Amino acid sequence: MKVLIVEDDPLHRSYLHEAVRSALPECEQVLEADNGGAGEKLARENKSAHVVMDLQMSARNGIEAARTIWKERPDTRILFWSNYADEAYVRGVSRIVPPGAAYGYVLKSASDDRLKLALRSIFIESQCVIDREVRGLQQKSLGHANGFTDSEYEVLMDIALGLTDRAIAKRRNLSLRSVQNRLQQLYEKLDVYQPMNDNEESRFNLRARAVTIAFLRKLLNYSALERAEAELADWHSGR
Amino acid sequence: MKVLIVEDDPLHRSYLHEAVRSALPECEQVLEADNGGAGEKLARENKSAHVVMDLQMSARNGIEAARTIWKERPDTRILFWSNYADEAYVRGVSRIVPPGAAYGYVLKSASDDRLKLALRSIFIESQCVIDREVRGLQQKSLGHANGFTDSEYEVLMDIALGLTDRAIAKRRNLSLRSVQNRLQQLYEKLDVYQPMNDNEESRFNLRARAVTIAFLRKLLNYSALERAEAELADWHSGR
């Protein structure tokens, strides 16, 4: 068995290396990459079926890397090992995991044991292991109790990118009014209307405020924005 | 001599501890805190004059912590040790460093030697040490060659918070039109007008797009937004 580690930070990388060695004695080789691009390359060359991946690396995003790896070999097992449980990340991961694939999401703040257990469960038993904190988000975001539907999330990304109503309508094949409807739902759910500190006359620019709140609530983050921007460019070049 | 380490990540914390021990043999005690709040407390209790501080910690921000520490003892020497050189961080730090104080800004990607050298320069020699990458940003942002004036940055934060033109005018004591002038300057400098992929009819919502671009260029980030939101709440409660 071979394991590929994709991780920015040298300290974390060697810590992971150690953890893999100790949790998986049957592993005869550990590969390391320090950014997403190198990770993809190594995975391709070595036909790696077992990957531990950091999200948020400066050069190339972990989610991007995971996506291309999974596109080439959908049965690859990937353990995401991340600092944060932002909804933006969780959503980003759920969107790309192929049906039936085994994967995991463990926070860096988890204990040694938890990490090692996750490594064995995923790589040996092919089970999915999702940290409790992360799991909570996933439930909430998919079962739309408090969470957002896909269309609301879509329109959120669109205004975060700075598109006009008209542009969104074109992109999503909707009428202008429908877009505005979705925006209204979004504003409602994000609770944009609260007049800060019961100061009556302080109103917000709803559109901009929605993005702000989404950021503060970690529905959005840099990496999500980056991905959205790339998708937009794609769509744009395809007319 | 005592040194206080404020750092989220246990791995990085112990690495720092080691570095301090080896670079500063005259240091007889190393204190550790794992978030900004605890850091402030320890600094206060121990009258620490030498601090190594991580920016971006989940609980309480490094910049916030540094600010209160410096408010209580402006001669404290602080070395900021950060993953990123976002302009938002650099700007945030420059804004709070007291006149004449010795401080440093070193990236986590720097070598062992660089870190140790910085530790000695700042704590022993009272010199300022700023990483080259960071320095570049600082130049650009202060000397307003390509950078932004304070008023432009202010208005950028304000729209990022989701304020209306009117609200900004009230907050900054300007007329509506002046606010809009500054917005125009901002749009100009951020190059918001470029029609994506020479597609003529795709225009952006300038206000939202400006924020997006600022994020992508790292003029803004989560922590800056968080601070701005807190400032806004302050201002609001003071009518």
Next chain:
DNA sequence: GTCCGTCTTGCAGAAACCCGCAAATTTTCT
């Protein structure tokens, strides 16, 4: 002082945004 540049302000109009109302359409459920 005068001149020049930058910043501020008002006015006005085009475009975009926000939203209530109501009809048409699609989806979901029984």
Next chain:
DNA sequence: AGAAAATTTGCGGGTTTCTGCAAGACGGAC
């Protein structure tokens, strides 16, 4: 299939944003 619920769409109008034009205001340079 038929009813209920959710979505989509058009219309209309009130508000906000964006911008050109032009008239002061402030400050520094000569």
